[in-house]
Amino acid sequence: MDGLAPWLPLIWAGILLVAVALYVVLDGFDLGVGILFPWAHGESERDLMMNSVAPFWDGNETWLVLGGGGLLVAFPVAFSIIMPALYLPVIVMLLALVFRGVSFEFRWIAKPHHRVWDWTFATGSTAAGFCQGLILGGLLEGVRVESNAFAGGSFDWLTPFTVLTGAGVTTGYALLGATWLIMKTEGSVAERARRQARGLLIAVIAAMGAVSLWTPFVLEHVFARWFTLPNILYLSPIPILVALTALWAWTALARGAEKSPFIASILLFLLGFFGLVVSNYPYVVPPVLTIRQAASAPESQLFMLFGVALVLPLILGYTFVVYRTFRGKVRPGEGYH
Amino acid sequence: MDLDPVLLARLQFAFTIVFHIIFPSFTIGLAAFIATLLVRWRLTGRDHLHRLARFWTRIFAVSFAMGVVSGIVLSYQFGTNWSRFSVVVGNVIGPLLGYEVLTAFFLEATFLGIMLFGWKRVSPNVHTLSAVLVAVGTSLSAFWILAANSWMHTPTGHVVRDGIAYPVDWLAIIFNPSFPYRFSHMFTAAFLTTSLVILAVGARYRMAGRFDPEARTMMRMGLGMVALLAPLQLVIGDLHGLNTLEHQPVKVAAMEAHWDGSKPADLVLFAFPDENAEANRWTLSIPKGASLILTHDPDGKVRGLKDFPPSERPPVLPVFFAFRVMVALGLLMIAIGVIGVVLWYRGRLFDARWFLNPVQHCWPFGFIAILAGWWVTETGRQPWVAHGILRTADAVSPVTAASVLTSLILFVIIYAVVFAVGLYYINRLIVKGPEGPEPERDEGVASRPLAAATEATRHATGAEG
Structure with a gap:
């Protein structure tokens, strides 16, 4: 047990990264469906889109609680710096998720007077995605810390860069949503999603390129990570893999494939995520606080690790079961309790 | 104007937690009630139990959604508004909340999908099991959050070094002196609350002869x-x-x-x-x-x-x-x-x-x-x-009073809208009652659960014809 202690912060960083990655991919596609909602034609198309994610959104959103809760468990000091620093985007994101979440239920009960819940579903999803991008950008740019506490202003997070990451994440979620709809629906919804996915793919690649160019030239530690020998050799597969995945997604969309565009989009997200992690390791609050400095007591990390090792496989197992239960295309009119 | 950030943060936490607790108070008992109805239906085959389960599941879905989204707000507020709290007692409180997420939130949120949408996709037994698992999840959630809260009242099993609490004995932390009482009191209160709602709705239908x-x-x-x-x-x-x-x-x-x-x-x-x-x-x-x-x-x-x-x-x-x-x-x-x-x-x-x-x-x-x-x-x-x-007073975040005031105003407006609408819709479901269109009865007893599920689908999508 004592031999494990020095590794705990690293293990916990790994667990949190998995949780955040799963959140981004899973809630990403259902937020994406919400982001694409305004472009749907008519009630039955929107019913179909919502039905394709309705059984999953709650479970997906729980990864956000694990991400936030996990940060509190494993790195309370980081939690106590990041949350006040990004106060307004975090609060607005939570409120947007409130609207998005209740829209699923309210919309069905409100029928036929449900238009307002179409609107809140779309706005809530879009605002949540954009705020998550702002949070990401704000974190990448770094926050002002004095004696282990946030010491900046209320709007430090609002910069051209964070607006770019906000737009980037929103676009990325929309891509996940579009490719999800290609996989899960048929007819006009799937066809429109396929058309939208192409444009979104181009936009996502542009956003990833912009962030990749911006961060190393603004942030020294990122430049040092990527553009020194031998790192540049070890890390060069990442951009190459991004290019190949984008190409795969493009051709899969073009040849009418139903599942591979979604898988390729997930891969793109994971690669981008991995690139950002590489840029910032070992910081949990870049570039001032490392995972070791922010770690909670080893007793706390160990106690919780025990639970994660025991329960997380179970969670992944039954999550898989639920996705399997609702596998296949969603048909019109199928669905609600 | 000189606003007190501590007061604002307290108002915000009080407001958001008052809003939130209303829903778990109801859904903890309601999940168990629905699971009981479904189990009784499986055992007796009496149709009206299934109709009742479906009816309360619709109400459960609305309440649960409001509980989930308002609950996430609370877990993040520990950081946004109470960052010193997170630092000072995070070593102790953090894992308790973490266990709540792992053992309870995922269980209820995931099986909720089957409970709400699986009437036709899975067998009646699997569906009933899903409802039972959701009920188990809601109760586990109460267990952990009350352990955390009770520790804040009667902390044991820790040491304080340099003003920071460190865990020593997890069993003493979880089963702290006030926990058994607080948990029993709240758990009983939750079931009592739901029972009163069910009794009142039953009385309402009796009064109307429906x-x-x-x-x-x-x-x-x-x-x-x-x-x-x-x-x-x-x-x-x-x-x-x-x-x-x-x-x-x-x-x-x-x-x-x-x-x-x-x-x-x-x-x-x-x-x-x-x-x-x-x-x-x-x-x-x-x-x-x-x-x-x-x-x-x-x-x-x-x-x-x-x-x-x-x-x-x-x-x-x-x-x-x-x-x-x-x-x-x-x-x-x-x-x-x-x-x-x-x-x-x-x-x-x-x-x-x-x-x-x-x-x-x-x-x-x-x-x-x-x-x-x-x-x-x-x-x-x-x-x-x-x-x-x-x-x-020493637990708050270094966030300006203006920011907290802004978020507090947003919470009050948005929660008021969501709450009023939610209540209105739940009442609408109650007025409509447990009876959808008559289920088709052409295949005899064996197909009843399926017929009922089909009816539920038609009922939900009735607007499109």
């Missing part, structure tokens, strides 16, 4: 639980109070508005506690009554508020009044249970309109009692957020 077998089942199950749990809650509450007297005597002094500890405590039925004068006005009390309840001796001494310096006292007025609201509602619930059971025994329960008429309006009692009870215990812990470890 949904006959369903209304009777609801009334029997709801009333049975109220008659059982309301008296039990009185006993648990008394034990919880004695536990509080041992660990947080100043809270009990505030609850009883008991100022002078050198004399036996009167049972104050009504008064207006005056904190400046350190005395009560317009008092109506039973002499030595509180001493009798708290020490089982009319001349027993109970420490009074004056035994503590003013800086260690909670605000007396809200604690005192909230406690009276809770107890009054509790006694009312016992009365409902007793009268209802007597009528039931005489075979007049379903037709006694003088009883049904008021009972159909008693659905908010449980919610109000729970809010009042939490008001007592949380306000009564002040000025501490974690008793003896961290004061509330």
